[in-house]
Structures are given as structure tokens and as C-alpha cells.
Amino acid sequence: MADRDSAQGGTQFPSGSAARDEAVVLLIPAYRPSPTLPELVREIRDTDRFRSFRSIVVVDDGSGEQFRPTFAQLEGAEGVTVLRHAVNLGKGAALKTGFNHILLNFPQAAGVVTADADGQHAVDDILQVARVLVEHPDDMVLGVRAFSGDVPLRSRLGNSITRSVFRFFTGVGIVDTQTGLRGWPQSFCRESLPVAINGYDFELECLLRAHHAGNGTLASVRQVPIKTIYLDNNQSSHFSPIRDSMRIYFVFIRYCGGSMMAALIDNVSFYFAHGLTNNIVISQIAGRLVATSVAFTVNRKLVFRSDARVLPSLTKYLALVTVMGFVSYGMLTYLHRVTGLPIIPCKLIAEGLLFLANFSIQRQVIFVRTRRNRYES
Numbered sequence: 068m069a070d071r072d073s074a075q076g077g078t079q080f081p082s083g084s085a086a087r088d089e090a091v092v093l094l095i096p097a098y099r100p101s102p103t104l105p106e107l108v109r110e111i112r113d114t115d116r117f118r119s120f121r122s123i124v125v126v127d128d129g130s131g132e133q134f135r136p137t138f139a140q141l142e143g144a145e146g147v148t149v150l151r152h153a154v155n156l157g158k159g160a161a162l163k164t165g166f167n168h169i170l171l172n173f174p175q176a177a178g179v180v181t182a183d184a185d186g187q188h189a190v191d192d193i194l195q196v197a198r199v200l201v202e203h204p205d206d207m208v209l210g211v212r213a214f215s216g217d218v219p220l221r222s223r224l225g226n227s228i229t230r231s232v233f234r235f236f237t238g239v240g241i242v243d244t245q246t247g248l249r250g251w252p253q254s255f256c257r258e259s260l261p262v263a264i265n266g267y268d269f270e271l272e273c274l275l276r277a278h279h280a281g282n283g284t285l286a287s288v289r290q291v292p293i294k295t296i297y298l299d300n301n302q303s304s305h306f307s308p309i310r311d312s313m314r315i316y317f318v319f320i321r322y323c324g325g326s327m328m329a330a331l332i333d334n335v336s337f338y339f340a341h342g343l344t345n346n347i348v349i350s351q352i353a354g355r356l357v358a359t360s361v362a363f364t365v366n367r368k369l370v371f372r373s374d375a376r377v378l379p380s381l382t383k384y385l386a387l388v389t390v391m392g393f394v395s396y397g398m399l400t401y402l403h404r405v406t407g408l409p410i411i412p413c414k415l416i417a418e419g420l421l422f423l424a425n426f427s428i429q430r431q432v433i434f435v436r437t438r439r440n441r442y443e444s
Contacts, residue, residue, distance in 0.1 A: 090121040091177050091197050091250070092169045096161035097138075097184035098128040104184050105140040108147060114190050119197040121176050123147045125184075126165045129155035159262070159269025166256040177204040179256055183247040192248060192293035199291055200250030207277040208250030210293040211243035229271070242290055244271060250289075329362030330418055337414055347400060347410065355392045359385070367434055375434065383433045391421055 093111065097104060108123060127138050129152040142149050150164055162181060169179055180197045182188045188210065196210045214223050229244045247270070251259075259273050277287050337354035344350060363384050367377075398417035403410055 089177065089201055090119060091200055092173050092179050093120045093123045093193070093197070094162065094165040094169065094179050094181045095123070095125045095184050096128055096158050096165065096181070097125055097130065098155060098158070098161070099130045099134055100137055100184040101186065102137055103186055104137055105144075107184075107186055107190075108141060108144065110190050111193060112144075112146065115194060119194055119201065120146075120180070121173055122169075124165050124168060125149050126161040127151045128158070128161040129153060157265035157269070158267050160265040162269060163260055163262075163265075166251070167260060170253065170256060176253070177201050178253050179251045180208075181247060181249050181251065187296045188248045189294045189296060192291075195293070196248055196250045196291055199289060200252070203289060205252055205254070206250075206287050206289050207252065207255055207274070208289045208291060209241065209243065209274075210246055210248030211241070211290045212246065212293055212295040214243070214295055233271075233274075239288075241274070241288070244274060246293075248293060328365060329358045330422065332361055333358035334411075334414060334418065338411060341410060347396065351392060351396050355388055359388050366429060380433055384429070387425070387428055387433065391425060395421060 095104075095108070104125075108125070111120070111123065123146055125138070125141055125147065127134070127149060130138070138149050138151075141147050148168070150168055152161065152164065165181075166179060169176065178200050180193065180200060182193050192210055196208050199208045200206075212226075214226060226243060226245050230241060233244050234240050245267075249270070255273065255277060258276060259269075262269060262272055262276075264272050274288075333354040335354075336357040337350045340350035340353035341347070363381060366384075367380060395414075395417045398420065399410065399413040402408060402413040402416060406413070408416075
């Protein structure tokens with residue numbers, strides 16, 4: 068999809084004192100950037116006294132002919148490569164194009180630092196993220212904003228909601244889930260290439276994968292405080308608050324959709340079994356058996372995207388189903404006896420109360436991811 072403009076566009080910076088594996092590559096995805104982009108790149112090159120960046124790669128994500136002069140100023144610059152998309156494919160696609168180029172041309176770099184093209188990341192913050200990535204090449208590094216002071220309402224509100232939802236579904240506190248200033252280890256860049264997401268939600272999906280690579284902890288994510296900068300009330304941003312936020316939140320919806328489907332199958336099976344037998348125990352077992360046969364595969368492959376071995380995961384999952392079955396049975400019989408409500412509403416209340424516990428145990432214990440270690444080995 069990408070066209071490498073200049074035959075010698077991949078020129079590297081002089082090595083200086085930095086060893087080959089003690090430098091990173093800067094990647095800037097750009098869609099209809101401001102005329103100040105070349106100035107930003109020059110400032111980064113001039114300020115990078117320790118040669119933290121092996122090279123700078125800029126991806127023109129189908130900006131069009133009127134932005135050609137802006138990119139033309141970068142094509143002849145030392146250590147700068149310009150890649151192009153014929154049409155606008157989205158920020159995620161631009162990042163993957165850059166990752167692929169860097170993995171092929173700079174295989175021994177410590178990783179990749181991504182920064183936005185709108186000038187809202189301070190140069191010293193970009194260099195600080197690069198230094199942290201060099202020091203911790205196995206961890207994802209996030210340049211996180213404090214969102215204090217004069218921050219546009221859509222940015223403050225959008226990050227607050229996404230941060231809260233992220234914590235709710237993962238149990239991890241990320242200060243700035245929407246930051247574009249990130250340090251990506253090579254293993255994470257490689258893992259991101261097959262991700263079938265091309266918009267702004269690509270970065271959030273990769274953050275969720277980084278979370279699972281750390282087996283549900285913050286061990287694989289480092290947060291570096293950076294300045295909060297918004298130019299012209301963030302008018303240069305191509306982020307659509309409604310459209311792109313919905314795409315981002317759809318990533319989270321997937322994480323509970325599989326469990327909700329399993330709960331629906333369980334309750335429907337319970338309803339029919341109870342209608343035939345009028346026996347709570349038999350109906351509970353029937354519902355669990357039918358739901359389990361579907362839920363295990365759905366949760367493993369679609370919800371948590373685990374690559375842990377099947378047999379250990381299935382054993383732990385069946386143990387969880389058994390324990391939760393007894394707990395659910397006790398809760399619904401207690402509710403039915405105390406409140407006098409019909410069995411089905413009591414069943415729904417009990418399952419609803421257990422939903423978050425089930426989700427947390429499956430996320431943290433049963434459906435963990437091991438693919439990161441496979442890449443590192």
C-alpha cells in the first residue's frame with residue numbers, strides 16, 4: 068500500500084556514540100498536516116544530541132496533492148524517509164505501514180516511537196519517551212498528559228470516559244488512553260501488523276493487547292508524564308468525537324459481548340429445561356452445559372484472544388463454571404425463597420451479580436496471553 072518516494076530515503080543518521088541496538092526509529096503518521104511538520108522534524112533532529120533516533124519515518128496517509136509541498140520538504144532531509152498511501156486508509160493503517168518498513172529496514176533498533184504530526188507533542192517529551200524505551204525495550208511506553216489547565220472539552224471528556232471504561236474492563240489504570248506519543252517494542256510492532264483495524268481505535272486495541280501480554284498487569288506498560296498541548300483548541304485533529312469514540316468503545320464492547328452471549332444461552336436453556344422439569348438443579352446443569360460448550364470457544368478466541376494451551380484453559384474454565392454454578396444456584400434459591408419472585412427473574416439477578424466476577428477471573432486467570440514471550444524468545 069505504501070510507496071517509498073526516494074530511493075535513498077532511508078538514509079540513517081550518523082551512528083555517533085550510540086550502539087545499533089541503543090537507538091529507536093521515530094514514526095510520524097500524517098494526514099493533511101500543517102505546514103509546520105517539516106519544522107517539527109528539523110527541531111527533533113537538531114535537538115537529538117544523543118542520536119536517540121536511528122531514523123525518522125513519515126507516512127503520508129493519502130493527504131492529497133495540495134499537501135505535496137509539505138512532504139517534499141522532508142524527502143531530501145538527512146535520515147528521513149517518506150512513505151505514501153494512495154488514499155486515506157486511517158491512522159492505524161499508517162502506523163502499520165511504518166512498522167512494516169521499520170521492521171524490515173531497522174531490524175536491530177530497540178523499537179519505535181510514534182508521535183502525532185500536529186505539533187502537540189513537545190520535542191523534549193518525544194526524546195524522553197525514546198530514552199525510556201531504550202532503557203526498557205520490552206515495555207510499551209506511554210507519554211501521558213495530565214489534562215490540566217485549558218483543555219478542550221471534547222478532549223477532556225473523551226479521555227475521561229475512555230480511561231474509566233478501560234479501567235472497568237481491564238482493571239488497569241492508564242492516565243491517557245488516547246495518547247499518540249508511544250514507545251513500541253519491536254515485539255509489539257510485529258504483533259500489531261495482523262490487527263484488522265485501521266482507524267484511531269487501532270491504538271486502543273494495541274494497548275489492550277499490551278495489557279494482556281503483561282498477563283493483566285501494568286508490568287508491560289510504562290507511563291511517562293508529558294506536557295498537555297492543544298493548538299487552536301485542537302482544531303487540527305482529525306479525530307471525530309462521536310464516530311471515532313464509538314469505534315474505540317466497540318473494542319470494549321467485544322470484551323463483554325461474548326460473556327453476555329453465553330449468559331443469554333445459559334438463561335434460555337435454563338428457561339426451557341425448567342419448563343420441562345420444574346426442577347432448579349436439573350435446569351441449572353442443563354443451562355451450564357449448553358452455555359459452556361459455546362462460551363469457552365467464544366471467550367478464548369474472540370473475547371480474550373488467548374493463545375494459552377487449550378487443555379489447561381479448559382480445565383480451569385470447567386472448574387470456574389462448576390463453582391459459579393453452585394454459587395448461582397445458592398443465590399437464586401435464596402432470592403426465590405426470601406423475595407417470592409419467580410425463578411427466572413431470580414436467575415437473572417444472580418447471574419448479573421456474578422457477571423463481573425466471572426469476567427475478571429477469566430481475564431486474569433484462565434484466558435491469558437503468552438504470545439509476547441514467543442516473539443521475545
